[in-house]
Amino acid sequence: MITTHPFDDDKLREECGVFGVAGAVDAAAMVALGLHALQHRGQEAAGISSFDGRHFHNHKALGHVAGNFDSEDTMRQLKGDWAIGHVRYATTGETALRNVQPLYAELSSGGFAIAHNGNISNAMKLRHDLVRTGSIFQSTSDTETIIHLVATSRYRTLLDKFIDALKQVEGAYSLICLTDSGMIACRDPLGIRPLVMGRIGDAVIFASETVALDIVGAEFERSVEPGELIVVSGGEIRSHRPFAEKQSRPCIFEHVYFSRPDSIVDGSSVYSVRKAIGAQLAMENPVEADLVVPVPDSGTPAAIGYAQQSGLPFELGIIRSHYVGRTFIQPGDGVRHLGVKLKHNANKPLIAGKRLVLIDDSIVRGTTSLKIVQMMRDAGAAEVHMRIASPPTMHSCFYGVDTPERSKLLAAQKSIEEMRQFIQADSLSFLSIDGLYRALGEASRNDDRPRYCDACFTGDYPTTLTDLAERDQPNQLTLLAERVAG
Ligand SMILES: O=P(O)(O)OC[C@H]1O[C@H](OP(=O)(O)OP(=O)(O)O)[C@H](O)[C@@H]1O
């Protein structure tokens, strides 16, 4: 079984996508469409919960949205005008049906379904304390701790119980919850993971990215603000700010790789930012070459920016098959090697005899770069220069994104020259951290008050990491972590 517990050092962790519809006919069908647009954020599993005014209906499955949510039978069962959904890459808890979201529970206040993008960095500690006082967990997911904290809260109303629960949670969470009396959407106090709000007719929509609003024809209204909690109930929308105000730290990697280029994240077009990143890269790291070639898919907008800034011709020297998923997120190094071969092919007649600048958004393990450089050489390239549209990825993410343990991160183990030798390129360089901030409209990174979470580049984690701090100590928490990992 594939486990993806944060303490497993070579396991994969990535993103998730959440989507909610409050008050529309056939809400579940809209959720299925929204999840389809968010499929790039999570391909391990998908689920939808709906509420028809009396009953909750849940359907969850391992695998993609298409294939699991396209049969009339399934969709007919998901009755009601209110629905939420989730696509998953696990961060805590193995890839098994019991961990597929939305998670659903019957609380004293009634039904409660929750969909979470992010990762709770004190989930093990909370779980340990909850289990000791009698909570019986049904899953190994970090998200379930929120349900138990709500269930055991001594506050009176569901909203107050929910806020009480969130105040005990550390890490990253964009949440959409469905209850008997409405929908609650919220973002953690630092706004690490994205969440937006839209409208279609009288219905309110929440989604991880704006592309999911586009697919259902909803209008983008605004981002859910960091630390904001929005309740849709009884024909009203109420915004709450239960946390002390903090400098927000949204994830910078959303702009580099995770979000779709046609999304607007934190007010910026992802496509435009990636082009600006490419232009910065060309200014910082020019090279004499004949062609700028993107490593598809996510390297493409940065390569367009690099080509425009440098004046070099942009060409599709690598063609990507559209019938394989992202390699970043496939389990096991063996599959990843195969994945890269399945996915990319050299456009040989274009490449032969040319000096190439290859542009990719990031190097994680180096699997992609190694294969692609070799592929270009086999196709007769005269020179292969690799330019990376982000700083070296040197640290793991504990906030809901799949980056491996540091031992598997190429940049954490090798100098840039050693990385160049490993991927066998003629030259290799990365965008600077200030260059990345410049592409996002800042003069440079403000080290005293950074605008983004950039911990995977800088190691500057914006929250405490309780479970990580505990992990090397042979105590009960570590034992529990091992049991949960499976
Ligand atoms: O160094 P590695 O471990 O190989 O990981 C880095 C690669 O993974 C990502 O692409 P991915 O293949 O996931 O998806 P994409 O098609 O969206 O670019 C990223 O864009 C790099 O190309």
Ligand SMILES: NC(=O)CC[C@H](N)C(=O)O
């Ligand atoms: N990638 C994510 O956002 C995962 C959400 C949650 N931590 C889970 O493992 O299910």
Ligand code: SF4
């Ligand atoms: S550590 Fe990196 S990937 Fe994780 S939230 Fe921060 S910037 Fe994003």
Ligand SMILES: [Mg+2]
């Ligand atoms: Mg890629």
